[in-house]
Amino acid sequence: MTLGFNLLVAVCLSYVAMLFAVAFWAEQRALRGRLGWLRSPWIYTLSLSIYCTAWTFYGAVGYAARSGLEYVTIYLGPTLVMIGWWGLLRKLVAIGRSQRITSVADLLSSRYGKSNALGVIVTLFAVVGTTPYIALQLQSVTLSFAVFAAQGGGPGATDPGLADPEGTALWVAAGLALFTVIFGTRNLDVNERHHGVVTAIALEAVVKLLALLFVGVFVVWGLAGGPAEMFRAIEASPLATWQIPGARWAGLSFLSAAAFICLPRMFHVLVVENADERHLATAAWAFPAYLCLMSLFVVPIAVVGLAMMPEGANPDLFVLTVPLAAERPGLAMFAFLGGFSSATSMVIVAAIALSTMVSNHVVVPIWLSVVRGGAQVSGDVRKVVLRARRISIAGLLFLGYVYFRLSGGGTALATIGLISFVGVAQVLPALLGGVFWRGATRAGAICGLCAGFAIWLYALLLPSLGTGAAFSAGMLAQGPGGVGWLRPQALFGIATMDPVIHALFWSMLVNTAIFLAVSLATFPGPVERLQGADFVNVFRYSSGARGWSRHMAEPEDLLIMTQRILGPGEAQALFQSAAAAQGKQGYLPDATPEFLESLERVLAGSVGAATAHAMMGQITGGSAISVEDLMRVADETAQIMEYSSRLEEKSAELGRTARALREANDKLTRLSVQKDAFLGQISHELRTPMTSIRAFSEILRDGDGIGAPERTRYSGIIHDETLRLTRLLDDLLDLSVLENGQVTLHRERVALGEVIDRALAAWQPAGGLRIERLGGDEKVRIDTDPDRLAQVFLNLVANAAKYCDAPDPVLRIAVLAGPEAVTVDFIDNGRGIPREDQGVIFEKFSRVGDTSAAGGAGLGLAICREVMARLGGTIAYLPGQGGGAFRVTLPRKAG
Amino acid sequence: MGRRVLLVEDEPNIIEAIRFILSRDGWTVEARSDGQGTLDAVRRRRPDLVILDVMLPNRSGYDVLRDLRDDPQLSGLPVLMLTARGQKKDRDLAMRLGVSRFMTKPFANAEMLTAVRDLAGG
Known part of the structure; x- marks a missing residue:
């Protein structure tokens, strides 16, 4: 029995339609404020499972078939981080919350003095590092489609158009772009949370886990004849004899741990989408448990696959081909959906995370510098940001598709994954340094990152494209221009290492060394120093207001700018609650340092720290100078800085109190003058109609010399003026009843x-x-x-x-x-x-x-x-x- | 000739009432509703009497009164002030500024007519 290719496409499309429905439903629910379990730690934990991409779903089995237990390292790294270095994650989440971090690029940019250069660099690296990974997902979906097409024998043979791998990849990429644009850029949320997407991803996490477990159970009990038989088969298989060098084991575990923290998409679900720090506590054990279940049946499937399938069958696809070969098309279909889920969830989150980085660090800063005079005068930042995100999502998926076509889909899945991991791991030194070491500087971070990335490109990515693609065979063998120690895959003459470990070793070593050396040799700028203290001591004190202490900004200008970014509703609610917190009515709070600081953070949540800082600077007249002054006057120690800033705050507060008193006094005087005016006014308002009434009624009473038309007219005037009097009295009575609270409402x-x-x-x-x-x-x-x-x-x-x-x-x-x-x-x-x-x-x-x-x-x-x-x-x-x-x-x- | 009144008042109904009462008695009533420009109107038209409201648009009755009294040629012109603000301090202010007669609204028609006759020597 075989499975129709058309049926597969139909199942696939209904599955996608269901994801749309789930995402839409969750979004609507969140919109109506009924978050409920959408904010549960379980959804959070399941969303972390985007770590398990198609690479882990299909590739782990292939990996096991090729290299034995080495695949475990991919799960070991994240598990170590989740359990062993829980504190780091908690710190990242706390920093993400207090600084309104939107992405890993934003984290570094914000930490190193709100530097946009750093944001741009990390964004660029993230795009380059993620593109192969997106290509990898497209490839896995394409390959799994091809398996069914070949099995079905039908369309694959008769209609090459349908089974054309490139065509499939293009359709998948376009569909994913559509989903991501719809649910990832629906609105510009200050928290950057996407309930629809996260819920859909949690569902996909369940599907892929169940799929792998079902296949595993079927393999162990259905094919191998129970656990005992299975163990015997494993003992007998070539997998048991694999020896893994200790260095490679440690290196790969380190690599996956680093990637778990630094991958833009992991950072997005771990930190940005985190709704509550306490969710980490659940995820700390639940996510390793999830990984454990995912890896449970990898070896059995690999062993059975190697024994069952013909020589030369692609082990990356055993999850699909084993059930198919055993005539279980339903199971194979489920496995296919599992793989499909793994691929799509990764691509969706990666696209959201990267598009946020691209729009916040590249597009908006450029747009701001082009539209001089900035956000207050012209244009709508919100629209620009959303459009930039949508275009970059489409662009990223297209890039992934192009890479997929260029690489020809030949490389084994796991290898592309590892290459990508090494690329993003370059962010690690700057990230850890930024969070734990106040001495880390922007120059150090930029130099380290660039050096590490250059080595990654030279020693790993370019050679991986295949001999002849980027480097000629001679170049790989003899080094550029015959300089032997510069051979891309054997730097400094070390030729015995595996290419991935080789590149990881050199890039991380050079990256970290340069980062440390340059940081020690340079001095952090003032904003950098303040941000450094806030990041490193995020738990010690919530950061005081320092940045905007010396300038008076017009609250109305700020409101106009904020409306442009957050939209009128959100901005007005924010200003109103800030005003209420200051004990004022209306929408214009005083531009206190606290308010400016919190406003900047809210804006940073939408457009990134560097941009928000620049925009606030345009309105408040720039703060960097004031902080620098402060720095020069004060001693270089944090205590004195804290002290002087606190003094400054106090004196500003005194000034504000005096101003508030003056305003209150003015208002009282105004009101008392108004009260007098009111008495005159009420007298005037009552006497004026009465004057007409009296005059005309006397005329009518005396009666001499008036005709019938005048008589009618004058009684009409008397009538109108009486109504006017009544209206006035009604208003006064109404008001007094309302003020005394005696009014009865008819609800x-x-x-x-x-x-x-x-x-x-x-x-x-x-x-x-x-x-x-x-x-x-x-x-x-x-x-x-x-x-x-x-x-x-x-x-x-x-x-x-x-x-x-x-x-x-x-x-x-x-x-x-x-x-x-x-x-x-x-x-x-x-x-x-x-x-x-x-x-x-x-x-x-x-x-x-x-x-x-x-x-x-x-x-x-x-x-x-x-x-x-x-x-x-x-x-x-x-x-x-x-x-x-x-x-x-x-x-x-x-x- | 000799029995012309300039009425400065912004309530159309009150204008109509006063106009009716005075014209029945043989007066020519010219009305305007704006405080501003009243001085010029008086200089041009030379009425025998000015009836002045206090709460007027643009220029209050007090200011108009002050304008009239500041002009040496007009300082003897009789001014009857009619106002809906009947407080003592309003009356005192009007007296200080040199008003000829001060009446509070609402007024009795006969009383108003008597005042006009007294002031303009009808």
Whole structure:
């Protein structure tokens, strides 16, 4: 019995569709704030399993068939790190959290003085080091497809187009790019967490583990006849006689441990996607257990495969070919899905991690320097970042595909994996040095990295492309220009080592030596020194505010910039909560050092530390100088630095307190003046209609000399003025009832859009104002008093009609439903309310500008504020919208 | 001739009432609603009496009164101030500035008419 190739494609596509569905579902769930088990340590542990790529899934068996137990080293390294060096991971996660690190490139860039050069270098190396690995995944999928095509005998023979390996690889690459773009760049999250992707990957982790276990169980009990038979077969097989040199064993274990920490995709799942430090505690034993299960049946499958399959069969594919040869197509299909899962999950996470690096360290800095004047003036950083990520994801997968075609798919899977590992391991010295040694400098890190990488290229990657591809046979044998000690695979005349170990040894040795030597010979810059202290002592103290202490930035400028990066909703929420923390209302907190520092970290979460630092610098006028001044004055020790910065903080705090007091005093004075003005105002507002009423009623009473038309007209005026009086009294009563909390609310569940409909129906269009409803989430249903809410909306609309001074006045109404709250924005295109008036518009009788022009008594917004407070929501003026803008915020559930 | 009143008031209904009351008594009433430019209007039209509101757009009744009193040619012009702000300090201020008569709104029509006749020597 054979398996149709078409069936395979169908299964494959449904599996992919299921992944899409799972990712979409998780994303929606996270969006609605129902994280639940999406944040469990188990999902975290399973997401770490992207370490087990197609290479480990297929390649480990091939590895075992070729080199015996050596494959264990690939699992040993990560296990040692997880169990033995748990502290390092915890430290990385803590640093990642406190500094909002987005990638391994961002970690080094941030640690070494927010240097973008370092970010660019690491990004570049990561791209070069990961490309072969992506190619490897494409190759494994292609090979496994080919196995089925050949087995099926059908399309592989009759329709070469379908089984064409390059065609398959291209389709797979395109599909992966699509998935990654959809779920990896959906939004620019400040935490860079992708719940959809992580959940899909956790599912794939389960599939690949079960697939390998099923095949293993089938091999041991189904083919070999039980464990006892199996052990006998292993004893008898050539695998048992393999001897592994100690140096190679240690070297490979070290290599996989280094790669586990440094691989961009591993860093991404370990540190960036980590939601809770405590998850590490679970992962510390659960992940090694997972690896153990993954490796349990590798040797049995290899031994049975070697015995069963014809001479020359590719051992990398035993996981597939053994079940097929044993006429178990269902099992083979499952195994295929396992391999497919391994390949796709690795590629997806690698693409997300690398695209983050490319956009944050290459594209955005270039864009910022091109668009001079920066983020405040033009363009939308958010769009640029997202577009850059999408394009780089597609670019990376295309690169992987090109490498796959160039390398011809000939090299054994495990070899490509090891080459890649050695490449990314070059980051290790700079990373460990940065986290544990305050003396490590940027120059040291850059020099070490470049040297190590150069050796990797020269001694490992280029020769691996095959004789004649990069180096000629003569060059490999005699060295460049006949210089023997420069032979790529036998540097300094050491020719006895295996090429991987040889390259690892020399690159790490030279890399570390140069890193140490240059670090000792150079002095760290001021920002570097501060960051170094924060990184090394991440557990000792949460970093104080130091960077932005001397400059006053305009909060509104900061808000505008932040909106451009995080999007308006997120930015406004951030500013509002910061303002609330300072005891202020509205959206503009004081630009305290603490606030600037935390803002920079939030921005760093989206665009990387170096870029965020540069953007903040544009607005605050640069801080590097102030820190440098500080450094020169203070002694070079950390204590004095801490002390002086604390003094500085204190004096800034005193200044701020004084300013806050002054402001409070001003406000009180303003209010007291307003109270007097109010009494005059209320008298005026009551007496004016009464004057007309009295005058006309006396005229009517005296009766002489008036005709019927006048009589009608004058009683009409009396009637209108009476209504005006009643309205004013109603407003006053309404306000006093609201203020005393005696109001009865009639809550019901309504769609927000209906409340807006109601308000607009009650409004008599005036002032030529056009209403544009942007819709949004108008359908969202809330628990509220619809009459009261409509009263607030109507007031805002009427205000816009009265005050919007644009030639073609337009009021836009937009509804946005968040997980907890719903916001309704009313934004007009007028001049807006001047800064100095924004603080008092919600006070009673505080009409801005000329009083009589507006025709109301100045109670509208005060009533709105009281109504919103009763409804459990808020109303606030929203600065920085390019017009008068009010935001009404409502809780989704009645409080 | 000789019975012309300039009314400075920003409530159209009140203008209409005063206009009706005074024109029935034979006065010519000219009304304007803006404080600004009132001085020029007075210089041009030379009314026999100015009836002045206090809360006016752009330039308050007090300021207009001060303008009129600062002009030597107009210092004798009778000014009747009508205001909805009836507090004592408002009256005191008006008196200090040299107002001829001060009345609070709402007023009795007959009282207002008497005041106009007294001031403009009707």
